[in-house]
Amino acid sequence: MAYDGFGPRIPAKHTSVLVMIDCRDGTHALADATQPQLHVTDLAATRGDGVFEAMLARDGVPCKPEAHLHRLQASAQAAELLDPGAPAWRDAIATALRASGPWPEALVKLVLSRGPEGSDTSTAWVLVSDCSEQHDAARRDGIDVLLLDRGYDSTLNTRAPWLMMGAKTLSYAVNMAAMRHARRNGADDVIFTSSDGHILEGPTSSVVIASHREGRVLLQTPPSACGILAGTTQALLFDAAQCLGWRTETTMLAPADIYAAEGAWLVSSIRLAAPINRLDGRELPRSQALNQQVLALLDVHPA
Ligand code: PLP
Numbered sequence: 001m002a003y004d005g006f007g008p009r010i011p012a013k014h015t016s017v018l019v020m021i022d023c024r025d026g027t028h029a030l031a032d033a034t035q036p037q038l039h040v041t042d043l044a045a046t047r048g049d050g051v052f053e054a055m056l057a058r059d060g061v062p063c064k065p066e067a068h069l070h071r072l073q074a075s076a077q078a079a080e081l082l083d084p085g086a087p088a089w090r091d092a093i094a095t096a097l098r099a100s101g102p103w104p105e106a107l108v109k110l111v112l113s114r115g116p117e118g119s120d121t122s123t124a125w126v127l128v129s130d131c132s133e134q135h136d137a138a139r140r141d142g143i144d145v146l147l148l149d150r151g152y153d154s155t156l157n158t159r160a161p162w163l164m165m166g167a168k169t170l171s172y173a174v175n176m177a178a179m180r181h182a183r184r185n186g187a188d189d190v191i192f193t194s195s196d197g198h199i200l201e202g203p204t205s206s207v208v209i210a211s212h213r214e215g216r217v218l219l220q221t222p223p224s225a226c227g228i229l230a231g232t233t234q235a236l237l238f239d240a241a242q243c244l245g246w247r248t249e250t251t252m253l254a255p256a257d258i259y260a261a262e263g264a265w266l267v268s269s270i271r272l273a274a275p276i277n278r279l280d281g282r283e284l285p286r287s288q289a290l291n292q293q294v295l296a297l298l299d300v301h302p303a
Pocket of ligand 1: 054201202203204205206228229230231232233234267268269270
C-alpha cells in the first residue's frame with residue numbers, strides 16, 4: 001500500500017507501527033513505537049484502567065473492523081471512558097496500516113486508557129505488529145488445553161454488573177497467569193470453568209464445539225450472559241456456518257459436552273481457530289475435514 005506522507009515514515013521490516021490519537025479532537029499522529037510514549041502515571045499502567053481491542057489485518061486490510069469498534073465503544077461505555085469515537089479510530093487504523101510493512105498478517109491493537117492520573121482526557125493508540133506465520137501451527141496442528149476453575153459461578157455477571165465482565169478491559173493479569181500455569185503443566189492454553197461446572201471461555205478466546213445432528217453440523221458456544229466476552233470470531237463463524245446450512249446454538253456447555261463433540265476449537269481474532277487435541281490430558285476426537293471447514297469459514301487456508 002502507498003504511504004500517504006502523513007508524519008514520519010517509521011517502520012523497518014519488523015518494527016511495529018504506532019499511531020497516537022488525541023482524544024480531545026480525534027486527530028492522530030504517527031509516533032515511534034521503539035520510544036517511550038506513556039506517562040508513568042497513566043492509569044493503564046498503574047491500574048490497568050482501560051479497554052482494548054485486538055483485530056487481525058490481512059495484507060493491510062482490517063478484518064471485521066466494525067465488530068471491533070462496536071465492542072470497543074461498548075467497553076468504553078461500561079468503563080465510563082472518554083472515547084475519541086469510531087471515525088477517529090477508523091482514521092488512525094488506516095494511517096497505521098498504510099505505514100506498516102507488507103505483512104500477510106498483522107495484529108492491530110486498539111487501546112483506550114483513562115489517561116494520566118489527574119488529567120481529564122483519555123490516552124488512545126493503535127499499534128500494528130507483524131504476526132505472519134505465528135499461528136499457522138496452532139491452526140493446523142491444534143493445541144492442548146487445561147480446564148481451570150475461574151472461581152465464580154455462571155450467574156455472577158447478572159448479580160454484579162460493576163465487574164464489567166462483558167467488557168474487554170486491560171485487566172488481563174489473571175488471564176495471563178492462567179496461560180503460564182497451563183504452559184508450566186505442559187499445555188498450550190486454558191478453558192475457564194465456572195464454580196457451578198459450566199464452560200466459560202479461554203483467557204483470550206471463545207469456545208466452540210461441533211457435532212453432527214440430523215445430517216447437519218451443529219456448532220455450539222456458551223452464552224455471553226454467563227460473564228464471558230462476546231467473541232467477534234465466534235459470531236463471524238456462526239454467521240458463515242449458517243450460510244452453509246449448518247445449525248448453530250448458544251447454550252450452556254459442560255466439560256462432558258466437549259469430550260462428546262466431534263471437534264472443539266478455541267476461536268479468537270488473531271489465531272482464528274485452534275482445534276483442541278487434548279483436554280486435561282485426554283485425547284479429543286479430531287476431524288481434519290471439520291477443521292479445514294471451520295478454517296475455511298474464517299477464510300484461512302491452513303499452511
Ligand atoms: N474471550 C476473551 C477473554 C478474549 O480475550 C478474547 C479475545 O481476545 C475472546 C474471548 C475472543 O474474542 P474475539 O473473537 O473477538 O477475538
